[in-house]
Amino acid sequence: MGIDKKSEPLNRVDGRAKVTGKAKYFAEFEVPGVTFCVMVTSAITRGTVATINTKTAERAPGVLAVFTHLNMPAIPGWAEQGNNSKLPSGGEKYRMLGSNKILFNGQPIALVIADTLERAQHAASLVTATYNKAAHNTDLLKNKEKAAMPPRLGDYSRGTDKDAHNTAPVKLKADYTVPVEVHNPMELAGILAFWEGDDKLTVYAKTQGVKSTQRTLASAFKIDEKNVQVHSEFVGGGFGMGLRTWPQEVAVAAAALKLKKPVKLVMTREQMFTLVGYRPYTIQHISMGATQDGQLTGIYHEATAETASYDDFTEGAVSMTRFMYACPNVTTKYRIVPLDRGVPIWMRGPGEATGAFALESAIDEMAYKVNMDPLQFRLKNFAETDPERNKPFSSNNLKEAYQLGSEKIGWAKRNPAPASMKDGEWLVGYGMSTGVFGAHRGESTCRAQLNTDGTLVLQSATSDIGPGTSTAMVQIAHEVTGLPIEKIRFELGNAAFPPSGSQGGSATVSSVGSAVYDVCTALKGILTEAGLTFDNGAVKPAAGKSDSLQDVLSKQNKTFFEVTKSSKGGEEQGKYSMYSFSIHFAEVRVHPGTGVVRVKRVVTVADSGRIVSPKTAASQMIGGVTGGIGMALTEEGVIDHRFGRFVNNNLADYHVPVSADVPHIETIFIDKPDPYTNPMGSKGMGEIALIGFSAAVANAVYHATGKRIRELPITPDKVLSA
Amino acid sequence: MDDQLKNEEHTGTSRRSFLKKSSLITALALTPDPVLKAAEKGVDEQIASAIETMPLNVMINGVKQSVRIEPRVTLLDLLRERLHLTGTKKGCDHGQCGACTVHVDGERVNSCLTLALTTEGREVTTIEGLADGDNLHPMQEAFLEHDGFQCGYCTPGQIMSAVCCIREGHASTPEEVREYMSGNICRCGAYSNIVDAIMDVKQGGKKV
Incomplete structure (x- = not known):
């Protein structure tokens, strides 16, 4: 069982469609009679809509309808109102256009639908509203007293000496801040929806989960899931925002039903900051204790994060601290503060990216306190087994990863003293960090169809937001069957295909890949029964048989063989602690006069099992590091709390990294199969690529300058004033 | 802005009122019933849209396009929503991301900031027009080979920009490429591979 050889780097199987512009994303499907929806959003942050004037807009050329809370068609699944009992504050549920209540700034107050985009945009500008404003709270720092235990994430504690972090010979107490990231x-997000009759809905969606979108829409309209068709073959990036089917997408489907016309919504970039989630602003306190010779004795880690007033978003910001290091006494707490904001959603490296910034910064700080090299300090406190669950790791090659990465970056050659290295007028610094994310595997189903011409078609209702799902799946099928790559096609992004989970939590290759592995293995069995075999890249008669694939199919009156297999993990999932690991090394330049930080060189090492698709996996690591550079140095959603509004809700003012910010990035794969995660021996990669990287930069800035920046992003003002 | 909105609103209302009134006058003079029905069916809208549009003749990917459009239509929306050339992408509508980059008379422009009517008589090339039939342009080949993308959404804009980056003489070094490609955002973070792809094409010496 399993694939034992290393995989070859392969160009993306859907690459040609992407470089020629033929790949179609949700808004690009031609649907006859399509109409255009533009949203009008609230100018206040909390209160009610007192009056809303839609008359002028309704009379504007081409306008088909303007929907507000006064005339929005009912969405049967939303009928239940009331409060969210799970939320500590018991906040009122958010039902878009379901009432005149405003729960956050930028909440839609009207949908304008017209026959052309320009007419819808113009008419939307003609909608006017007056409000009854209420006092709002959007500032986490001013509402810390409201912090409450979330319903789904309890406190954690191990060890007999809860106070070890306070009583140790060497102590560190520090607070770390991760801002809103978008x-x-x-x-751009949105949806294209149309109905046949009043019970059959088709949508082209931007989603990371075609089945979850199907379920959400079916339940919203109380129709059979089979009657909701979701298409999402190409998705222009998600990073977590597509893990939910957002209220405005459901509302557009409702408008399409009412108007009996296809309706398309493409949101604005501005709206992407308020209506499709974000990484929540999170403050963290770490108290850490160690012996003089660098043995950790206690860690206390508390994170406090914002959520919406109407939903209890929670993420694993403190999870890594519970098991990463061999520390006898560990306590973690996670608290949420409901604010008058849209709800957050998982963003690449959800939870851990936030937590790892704090933990891996603190580890670096403690290493300096006990006069140890940060790498040696990590090795001294290395956890051979998972101290949280008291289980062995399914595989853990971190020590090898530390070694390979440090050699490549030249870690030992640096002068470890802070502010000791220069390159011209620039200060030079080296930093490192560890990243980790659970190696998850969910249930997934795949259908295989082997055609007369020897081509193999595989289908599963999964998504591809960019990592190269089809490429990896084709590679697995190629390795199991031996069929050439060009004879295998993997189809996804269609809710009518056999079910798979959403593309999230770095679990797609493990989950869907296992189903591909199993269905191809089953297909081999079917061929054996039929006197056929995969032989040297083709289907041939088995030894002692003479009928070809065509002969056999023709005798059975078939044009293809088909088989569907469902696949999920077994008891090994309870026996082992399964994680993917990354080690990041960053070399930075800091300008002492301006405080500018540049990432000069990066070496990133992934210990994520066997690498199924080396070329796309390398791109994923590079992409994660690039996102990490943004997290470390530039990205911050800034809210003017007087108004509860973003002041930088566009790509000119919210600085995602551009080419000039990103150096050449070297990736190293340990590439050793994990014996337990799945038949391919793979583990996830999308999250670990980013998790921890921001700490490597912060640690490098400390090494360069002797200044410890604990609040992201590390902008020049912070470097100069530290 | 407010004044401007009021003016537009005012103009819109007047035009429609005028059309309705003229329909009514004609209707009273002639046969009221069919004409009023026509008004209900939006005939006035059809007349209005004819008045509000202007002719545009532009070569797009070597094909002459003659269309009537409103002056406010951007080149990006003309391509995507009317001509169904959806390879050109919308990422911000503000010239901040570069996803909509096309060539106008051989120069890279943000099509979201270009009113379509300003391309009258000019030549527009989009990603769909870059390859020579089934033979990919060297830049498309290089992006494929170097995996210069993940989700693929920014890719057409990156490729169109990359071609001009070389044509402009801004691809002498990787550092120069990074500067001159920084108007094209890739959120998946493929920059490292994109720079490799562009340097490869530059050093390969093929005509771009």
């Missing part, structure tokens, strides 16, 4: 995939 996914900002390049493709």
